[in-house]
Amino acid sequence: MADCTFVFDNPRVERIVSGRGSIAKLAGEVERVGGTRALVVISPSVAKTFLLDRIKAGLGAKCVAVFDAVKPHSPTDSIAQAVKSARDAEIDVLVSAGGGSAIDTAKGVAALLAEGGSLPRFGVRFTPPNKKEVPPMPAPKMPHIAIPTTFSGGEYSYSAGISEGGKKYIVADPKLAPRTVLLDSEAAATAPARLLAASGMNALAHCVEAVYSTETQPLTEAYCLRAIGLIARYLPRAVENSHDLEALSCVQVAACLSGMGVYSAWTGIHHAIVHVIGGRYKAPHAEIHALMLPYAMRWNLDATIQAHARMAQEIGIKAANENDRAAAVPEHVFGMNRRMGLPLKLRDLGVPRDGLKQLAIDALGDYSIHTNPKPVRAAEQVLEVLEQAW
Secondary structure (H helix, E strand, O other): OOOOOOOOOOOOOOEEEEOOOHHHHHHHHHHHOOOOOEEEEEOHHHHOOHHHHHHHHHHHHHEEEEEOOOOOOOEHHHHHHHHHHHHHHOOOEEEEEEOHHHHHHHHHHHHHHHHOOOHHHHEOEEEOOOEEEOOOOOOOOOOEEEEEOOOOOHHHOOEEEEEEOOEEEEEEOHHHOOOEEEEOHHHHOOOOHHHHHHHHHHHHHHHHHHHHOOOOOHHHHHHHHHHHHHHHHHHHHHHHOOOOHHHHHHHHHHHHHHHHHHOOOOOOHHHHHHHHHHHHHOOOHHHHHHHHHHHHHHHHHHHOHHHHHHHHHHHOOOOOOHHHHHHHHHHHHHHHHHHOOOOOOHHHHOOOHHHHHHHHHHHOOOHHHHHOOOOOOOHHHHHHHHHHHO
16 A cells, blocks of 8 residues: 555444344434434335334334335436425434435435425536536435445435436435434345345445546545455345345445445446436346446456456455456456346346447446546447447
8 A cells, every 4th residue: 555645535424323123223313313203215115014114113203204106216206206295294304214216315305305496406517527516505404314225335425316307417415414324134134135136236336446446545445345355255145045134234234335435436437337327228226237347347457457356355266366366356246146147238128239329428428437447538438338238
């Protein structure tokens, strides 16, 4: 570690409470942040499990409304409906339960209640090659307690991915970070195996691209390399047996490390591609992450041999030399997708081949392109990755 000069943007989550049955501490956390009237923002599938009843029982009279119409990619029309529920119920605290869309929807509600207007106007704007503008969101935000049921890691960030009109936007404000995250392995056990698999690979994608980002630094590497090892070891186990609470808990910890580590490093071509596919084709966000990751890793390999070799060490890959160890990592990731039954080609997610060129053009406008380890200056470079994945 030759250079220790860096800036680490620490996530604003105040408290992480981990352990089986930690949802029992929800009422105490609501009281800690000053909440008296809660809106529960919950994914429709999660609302059909025992989790909603457990949340409502824990909140008691403090649960004054439930919004269970969360949609994938957190579209602005869905967020607007949740805002109406929040205003009608005169809430003062948000509780989200579910995957990244539920958590980002709650962040969107907090943003609109505080700032008014429309969310896309607060979207982070990127002007190539490296100009980034984050519109200010100065108003205080309502406290938010997150109960993740997947491994996307969005609960540790102060940004939210929202969608409108076929485009994906990122809104960001440190005051949007949840005040508390409750990590309960029993909550994760409610998720379908395929969703657990895809969201775990989503967390892995954050780690991989953070480790070889041009803005990576020692703390990012410490968090993300450890998370890579945990995901490689425990995610397939958790997917194959949803009652394996130890494995679920270990991947929850990995997602936590991932969410905290990625925030200061930004990412690369993989994330740029995922953002534009999700906005245009409405494919499941985590499944796009899982599918695209090994292809982006292969494309970046010649510029990231040492980073890939460090990942190989965490995974436990053994080979004769550094180059062979590095080259084995994307193949290991591809093998994880295959083993867990995830889609392996973009055509399997309904992405048409004649749409790849426009996706490549759109990806050039994503800020993640700027921090890719291999310079990306033309849409043709992005198209190479998309063609391999199609």
